[in-house]
Amino acid sequence: MSTPASSSSVTEGKAPARASGANDDEIEKLLNREASAFQREMEVERILKAFKLNPYDILDIAETATVEEIKRRYRQLSLFIHPDKTPHARATDAFDLVKKAENELEDPKKREELDAVIQQARVLVLKSLSLSATTSDDDPKLKALTPPYRVQLREKSKELLIDEEVRRRKAVKMNLANEGLEAKKKEDEVSSRKRKAEEDKAWEDGRETRVGSWRNFSNTKKKKKSKGPALLG
Numbered sequence: 001m002s003t004p005a006s007s008s009s010v011t012e013g014k015a016p017a018r019a020s021g022a023n024d025d026e027i028e029k030l031l032n033r034e035a036s037a038f039q040r041e042m043e044v045e046r047i048l049k050a051f052k053l054n055p056y057d058i059l060d061i062a063e064t065a066t067v068e069e070i071k072r073r074y075r076q077l078s079l080f081i082h083p084d085k086t087p088h089a090r091a092t093d094a095f096d097l098v099k100k101a102e103n104e105l106e107d108p109k110k111r112e113e114l115d116a117v118i119q120q121a122r123v124l125v126l127k128s129l130s131l132s133a134t135t136s137d138d139d140p141k142l143k144a145l146t147p148p149y150r151v152q153l154r155e156k157s158k159e160l161l162i163d164e165e166v167r168r169r170k171a172v173k174m175n176l177a178n179e180g181l182e183a184k185k186k187e188d189e190v191s192s193r194k195r196k197a198e199e200d201k202a203w204e205d206g207r208e209t210r211v212g213s214w215r216n217f218s219n220t221k222k223k224k225k226s227k228g229p230a231l232l233g
Contacts, residue, residue: 040086047081047094053161055101055114057154063118067106074102117164121156125149 050057056065061073077098083091104110123133131141142149 037087040081040091041088043077044081044086044088044091044094047077047097048090050097051154051158051161052097053165054154054157055104056118058097058101059105063115065105070102070105074098114161117160118153118157121160122153124160125152125156 046060047058050060052058056063059070059073059077061070065073078095079085081088081091081094081098083095088094104114126133126135129141129145131139135141137149145152147155
Protein backbone atom coordinates (compact mmCIF):
# COMPACT_ATOMS: atom_id res chain seq x y z
CA MET A 1 0.00 0.00 0.00
CA SER A 2 2.90 2.34 0.78
CA THR A 3 4.45 1.98 -2.69
CA PRO A 4 1.63 3.67 -4.63
CA ALA A 5 1.61 6.47 -2.10
CA SER A 6 5.35 6.85 -2.52
CA SER A 7 5.00 6.81 -6.31
CA SER A 8 2.26 9.40 -6.14
CA SER A 9 4.37 11.49 -3.84
CA VAL A 10 7.32 11.39 -6.27
CA THR A 11 5.07 12.31 -9.21
CA GLU A 12 3.57 15.19 -7.32
CA GLY A 13 7.05 16.35 -6.38
CA LYS A 14 8.20 16.51 -10.04
CA ALA A 15 5.27 18.58 -11.30
CA PRO A 16 6.39 21.83 -9.70
CA ALA A 17 9.89 21.32 -11.17
CA ARG A 18 8.45 21.13 -14.70
CA ALA A 19 6.35 24.22 -14.07
CA SER A 20 9.38 26.07 -12.75
CA GLY A 21 11.42 25.11 -15.82
CA ALA A 22 8.64 26.37 -18.11
CA ASN A 23 8.51 29.66 -16.21
CA ASP A 24 12.28 30.06 -16.54
CA ASP A 25 12.01 29.56 -20.30
CA GLU A 26 9.28 32.18 -20.58
CA ILE A 27 11.29 34.64 -18.50
CA GLU A 28 14.33 34.01 -20.69
CA LYS A 29 12.32 34.64 -23.86
CA LEU A 30 10.83 37.80 -22.38
CA LEU A 31 14.26 39.11 -21.39
CA ASN A 32 15.60 38.35 -24.85
CA ARG A 33 12.69 40.18 -26.45
CA GLU A 34 13.23 43.18 -24.18
CA ALA A 35 16.97 43.17 -24.89
CA SER A 36 16.29 42.98 -28.61
CA ALA A 37 13.78 45.85 -28.42
CA PHE A 38 16.29 47.92 -26.44
CA GLN A 39 19.03 47.24 -29.00
CA ARG A 40 16.70 48.23 -31.85
CA GLU A 41 15.87 51.50 -30.12
CA MET A 42 19.55 52.19 -29.46
CA GLU A 43 20.34 51.60 -33.13
CA VAL A 44 17.55 54.01 -34.13
CA GLU A 45 19.10 56.61 -31.82
CA ARG A 46 22.54 56.03 -33.34
CA ILE A 47 21.21 56.53 -36.88
CA LEU A 48 19.32 59.68 -35.92
CA LYS A 49 22.48 61.14 -34.34
CA ALA A 50 24.74 60.16 -37.26
CA PHE A 51 26.13 62.91 -39.50
CA LYS A 52 23.48 63.28 -42.20
CA LEU A 53 25.88 64.37 -44.97
CA ASN A 54 27.96 61.20 -44.65
CA PRO A 55 26.14 57.99 -45.72
CA TYR A 56 29.03 55.91 -44.35
CA ASP A 57 28.28 57.31 -40.88
CA ILE A 58 24.59 56.51 -41.17
CA LEU A 59 25.22 52.92 -42.27
CA ASP A 60 28.17 52.63 -39.87
CA ILE A 61 30.32 51.08 -42.56
CA ALA A 62 33.88 51.62 -43.79
CA GLU A 63 34.57 53.95 -46.74
CA THR A 64 36.27 51.00 -48.48
CA ALA A 65 33.11 48.87 -48.41
CA THR A 66 32.15 47.16 -51.67
CA VAL A 67 28.76 47.57 -53.31
CA GLU A 68 27.74 44.13 -52.06
CA GLU A 69 28.81 44.95 -48.51
CA ILE A 70 26.78 48.16 -48.64
CA LYS A 71 23.71 46.30 -49.86
CA ARG A 72 24.12 43.65 -47.18
CA ARG A 73 24.53 46.28 -44.47
CA TYR A 74 21.43 48.11 -45.69
CA ARG A 75 19.36 44.91 -45.57
CA GLN A 76 20.57 44.17 -42.03
CA LEU A 77 19.77 47.64 -40.74
CA SER A 78 16.45 48.01 -42.55
CA LEU A 79 15.21 44.72 -41.10
CA PHE A 80 16.60 45.43 -37.63
CA ILE A 81 15.05 48.90 -37.21
CA HIS A 82 11.95 48.39 -39.34
CA PRO A 83 9.08 50.52 -37.92
CA ASP A 84 6.90 47.39 -37.67
CA LYS A 85 9.46 45.82 -35.31
CA THR A 86 10.70 48.85 -33.41
CA PRO A 87 8.56 50.78 -30.90
CA HIS A 88 10.76 53.89 -31.18
CA ALA A 89 8.67 56.96 -32.11
CA ARG A 90 11.14 57.97 -34.84
CA ALA A 91 11.88 54.54 -36.28
CA THR A 92 10.39 55.65 -39.60
CA ASP A 93 12.78 58.62 -39.78
CA ALA A 94 15.75 56.35 -39.11
CA PHE A 95 14.49 53.84 -41.70
CA ASP A 96 14.26 56.63 -44.32
CA LEU A 97 17.78 57.83 -43.49
CA VAL A 98 19.18 54.34 -43.99
CA LYS A 99 17.46 54.03 -47.36
CA LYS A 100 18.69 57.46 -48.46
CA ALA A 101 22.25 56.59 -47.41
CA GLU A 102 22.17 53.36 -49.40
CA ASN A 103 20.80 55.16 -52.48
CA GLU A 104 23.58 57.76 -52.32
CA LEU A 105 26.31 55.14 -52.05
CA GLU A 106 24.79 53.16 -54.91
CA ASP A 107 24.97 56.24 -57.14
CA PRO A 108 28.50 56.10 -58.67
CA LYS A 109 28.73 59.87 -59.20
CA LYS A 110 27.57 60.79 -55.69
CA ARG A 111 29.85 58.22 -54.10
CA GLU A 112 32.79 59.43 -56.18
CA GLU A 113 32.19 63.02 -55.01
CA LEU A 114 31.86 61.87 -51.39
CA ASP A 115 35.00 59.74 -51.58
CA ALA A 116 36.92 62.69 -53.06
CA VAL A 117 36.03 64.85 -50.05
CA ILE A 118 36.96 62.05 -47.64
CA GLN A 119 40.27 61.54 -49.45
CA GLN A 120 40.97 65.25 -49.11
CA ALA A 121 40.22 64.96 -45.39
CA ARG A 122 42.57 61.97 -45.17
CA VAL A 123 45.41 63.92 -46.76
CA LEU A 124 44.87 66.84 -44.38
CA VAL A 125 44.81 64.57 -41.31
CA LEU A 126 48.00 62.77 -42.38
CA LYS A 127 49.65 66.11 -43.08
CA SER A 128 48.72 67.34 -39.59
CA LEU A 129 50.41 64.21 -38.24
CA SER A 130 53.54 64.90 -40.35
CA LEU A 131 52.90 61.75 -42.34
CA SER A 132 52.99 61.14 -46.08
CA ALA A 133 49.72 61.14 -48.03
CA THR A 134 50.64 57.62 -49.16
CA THR A 135 50.54 56.30 -45.58
CA SER A 136 48.16 53.32 -45.42
CA ASP A 137 45.31 53.19 -42.91
CA ASP A 138 46.84 50.16 -41.19
CA ASP A 139 50.22 51.82 -40.67
CA PRO A 140 51.49 51.25 -37.09
CA LYS A 141 52.00 55.01 -36.70
CA LEU A 142 48.21 55.44 -36.83
CA LYS A 143 47.44 52.85 -34.16
CA ALA A 144 48.06 54.67 -30.88
CA LEU A 145 46.78 58.14 -31.66
CA THR A 146 44.59 60.26 -29.38
CA PRO A 147 41.96 60.83 -30.57
CA PRO A 148 42.05 57.71 -32.77
CA TYR A 149 42.90 58.13 -36.44
CA ARG A 150 39.41 57.05 -37.57
CA VAL A 151 37.82 59.65 -35.29
CA GLN A 152 40.11 62.37 -36.64
CA LEU A 153 39.31 61.33 -40.20
CA ARG A 154 35.56 61.37 -39.58
CA GLU A 155 35.76 64.82 -37.93
CA LYS A 156 37.83 66.31 -40.74
CA SER A 157 35.49 64.71 -43.32
CA LYS A 158 32.54 66.24 -41.47
CA GLU A 159 34.17 69.66 -41.56
CA LEU A 160 34.85 69.48 -45.30
CA LEU A 161 31.41 68.07 -46.11
CA ILE A 162 29.76 70.94 -44.22
CA ASP A 163 31.86 73.45 -46.19
CA GLU A 164 30.86 71.69 -49.41
CA GLU A 165 27.18 71.78 -48.46
CA VAL A 166 27.37 75.50 -47.59
CA ARG A 167 28.90 76.22 -51.02
CA ARG A 168 26.26 74.10 -52.72
CA ARG A 169 23.42 75.92 -50.97
CA LYS A 170 24.91 79.31 -51.82
CA ALA A 171 25.15 78.27 -55.46
CA VAL A 172 21.53 77.10 -55.44
CA LYS A 173 20.46 80.35 -53.80
CA MET A 174 22.39 82.38 -56.36
CA ASN A 175 20.89 80.39 -59.22
CA LEU A 176 17.43 80.96 -57.82
CA ALA A 177 18.17 84.68 -57.50
CA ASN A 178 19.44 84.81 -61.09
CA GLU A 179 16.41 82.87 -62.26
CA GLY A 180 14.24 85.36 -60.37
CA LEU A 181 15.96 88.30 -62.07
CA GLU A 182 15.60 86.63 -65.44
CA ALA A 183 11.94 85.93 -64.78
CA LYS A 184 11.43 89.56 -63.69
CA LYS A 185 13.14 90.78 -66.84
CA LYS A 186 10.90 88.62 -69.02
CA GLU A 187 7.85 89.75 -67.07
CA ASP A 188 8.83 93.42 -67.61
CA GLU A 189 9.31 92.76 -71.33
CA VAL A 190 5.88 91.15 -71.58
CA SER A 191 4.31 94.05 -69.65
CA SER A 192 6.08 96.56 -71.90
CA ARG A 193 4.85 94.83 -75.07
CA LYS A 194 1.34 94.63 -73.65
CA ARG A 195 1.37 98.32 -72.72
CA LYS A 196 2.66 99.26 -76.21
CA ALA A 197 -0.09 97.19 -77.84
CA GLU A 198 -2.73 98.88 -75.68
CA GLU A 199 -1.35 102.31 -76.58
CA ASP A 200 -1.33 101.43 -80.30
CA LYS A 201 -4.92 100.21 -80.05
CA ALA A 202 -5.99 103.36 -78.23
CA TRP A 203 -4.32 105.45 -80.93
CA GLU A 204 -6.12 103.56 -83.70
CA ASP A 205 -9.46 103.73 -81.84
CA GLY A 206 -9.09 107.54 -81.56
CA ARG A 207 -8.24 108.04 -85.22
CA GLU A 208 -11.84 108.85 -86.30
CA THR A 209 -12.22 111.32 -83.44
CA ARG A 210 -9.03 113.10 -84.39
CA VAL A 211 -9.96 113.20 -88.09
CA GLY A 212 -13.42 114.56 -87.23
CA SER A 213 -11.96 117.24 -85.00
CA TRP A 214 -9.57 118.28 -87.76
CA ARG A 215 -12.40 118.50 -90.31
CA ASN A 216 -14.47 120.68 -88.00
CA PHE A 217 -11.47 122.95 -87.41
CA SER A 218 -10.79 123.22 -91.16
CA ASN A 219 -14.42 124.02 -92.00
CA THR A 220 -14.53 126.73 -89.35
CA LYS A 221 -11.42 128.39 -90.82
CA LYS A 222 -12.89 128.31 -94.34
CA LYS A 223 -16.11 129.94 -93.20
CA LYS A 224 -14.23 132.77 -91.51
CA LYS A 225 -12.19 133.39 -94.69
CA SER A 226 -15.29 133.38 -96.97
CA LYS A 227 -16.90 136.29 -95.07
CA GLY A 228 -14.05 138.59 -96.02
CA PRO A 229 -13.15 141.92 -94.33
CA ALA A 230 -15.92 144.14 -92.95
CA LEU A 231 -16.75 147.37 -95.03
CA LEU A 232 -16.33 150.80 -93.43
CA GLY A 233 -19.04 153.57 -93.73
